[in-house]
Structures are given as structure tokens and as C-alpha cells.
Amino acid sequence: MSEEMKPVAWLTGDLLSSDCHEAEMQGREYQTKPVPLYTKEQLQPRMKMTQEEFYEFQKLVEQEYDLYSAISEIGDTSLCPNLYDRLFGSVDNNKSKQNEFAVLWANFEEFEPQKTIEIIAEKKWFVRSKKTDEKVIYWYLKMTEHFFFHEYIKEIATRFDTKEQADEWTNPLTEAVLLPVGDE
Structure with a gap:
């Protein structure tokens, strides 16, 4: 769980705590379970x-x-x-x-x-094989001026701005997927 999503305060009975371990100890003492109140992201959204x-x-x-x-x-x-x-x-x-x-x-x-x-990573639509090959790698569509072929490397595959554009190039073995562009 990311730091942004971890609770930053707990309520145990009527006691407020900012420390998870302290809240658990209070919970054992009062025989109640600590309730997470809010996360760091909720306190200071980005x-x-x-x-x-x-x-x-x-x-x-x-x-x-x-x-x-x-x-x-x-x-x-x-x-x-x-x-x-x-x-x-x-x-x-x-x-x-x-x-x-x-x-x-x-x-x-x-x-x-x-x-x-x-x-946030920029996302584009790609045409990708529905299943991975024996090396657990997806194949991606790469179009050139005169023909198209399948490529292992997503970074050089053809990117589409809309799902509709990508869907035009799918077949029963491929699908249009929205993925981050680059190393993400």
C-alpha cells in the first residue's frame, strides 16, 4: 500500500491515535478494533x-x-x-x-x-495480442507506410488517440488496450 493510501489517524473507542501500533494496543486494551479515519491523500489531495x-x-x-x-x-x-x-x-x-x-x-x-x-503517465491506445506467447510477452501492432507487423516492443508500436481508431485494426486474436506511454 502506498504512503498516500495508508491511514494517518485511527479511532479506537473514543481515543484518537496517529500511530498504527498505538491504536492496535489501545484496541486490545478496550477489546475493539481500531478504525482508520483518513489517509494522507484525503488530508492533502494532489x-x-x-x-x-x-x-x-x-x-x-x-x-x-x-x-x-x-x-x-x-x-x-x-x-x-x-x-x-x-x-x-x-x-x-x-x-x-x-x-x-x-x-x-x-x-x-x-x-x-x-x-x-x-x-500521471500519458496514456494511448495500442492494439495488442489477447494472449502472451510462450515467453509471456504480448505482441503489439506496428504500422508502417506500406504494411503492418507485430512487434514485441510497446515503445515503438503504433499508438492511437481513441479506442475507435485502435478497434479498426483489431482482429479475433487482438484487442485495443489503453496503456501508459513510455517506461511505465
Whole structure:
């Protein structure tokens, strides 16, 4: 279990504890089981963003903008296309995404960005064999200009932006799968 998901406080009877072992000892004493209350992630949620969004965010931080100037820079120019798409690109959830950005801007720690930002791997659609071969390796579709073939290495396989695009290249032995791009 990751540190973010481990409980940081327990309730045993009417006693509050921040130490798991102490809570277990109290539980034995009062013959009750300690109840986990909340996790570190719940106390200090981190904004999930792609590496490209983080690079754009970092440029804005380095400019020492205030929140208004940062939003204006994102909205008025093409310097931050990834952040623009995140904050203004879709009609759904624009306000909540902008509020989330404002909270991040206020709480961001420049020298410890991992406290407030979680970098998520970019994901793309791949066409992959449904079963592994005898070496327990999947085969991936690799298309070239004149033909296509199967490839062991996901990193050089053909990537698709949508499931529908990948589905066009599947057959009964393959499937479209959403996977992280790169070494993830």
C-alpha cells in the first residue's frame, strides 16, 4: 500500500491515535478494533497532471505571476496549450477544473512540487495480442507506410488517440488496450 493510501489517524473507542501500533494496543486494551479515519491523500489531495501540463505550469511559476496573470497567460496565448485544454477546452467541469487550478496555485511549493502535484503517465491506445506467447510477452501492432507487423516492443508500436481508431485494426486474436506511454 502506498504512503498516500495508508491511514494517518485511527479511532479506537473514543481515543484518537496517529500511530498504527498505538491504536492496535489501545484496541486490545478496550477489546475493539481500531478504525482508520483518513489517509494522507484525503488530508492533502494532489492535483493530477501530465508531464506536459507540469512543464507549462512550471514556466508560469518561474515568471512569478499572480493567479490572475497566470490564468490570463493561459487563456490569451498559445504558450500553454495543454493547460488551456485542461482549463477551458471542454464545457464539462470547466469551473471545477479552474477552481482546482486556483487551489494548486495558492498551495504550490516550488521546491517540493510532489506535495501538491502528481504526474500521471500519458496514456494511448495500442492494439495488442489477447494472449502472451510462450515467453509471456504480448505482441503489439506496428504500422508502417506500406504494411503492418507485430512487434514485441510497446515503445515503438503504433499508438492511437481513441479506442475507435485502435478497434479498426483489431482482429479475433487482438484487442485495443489503453496503456501508459513510455517506461511505465
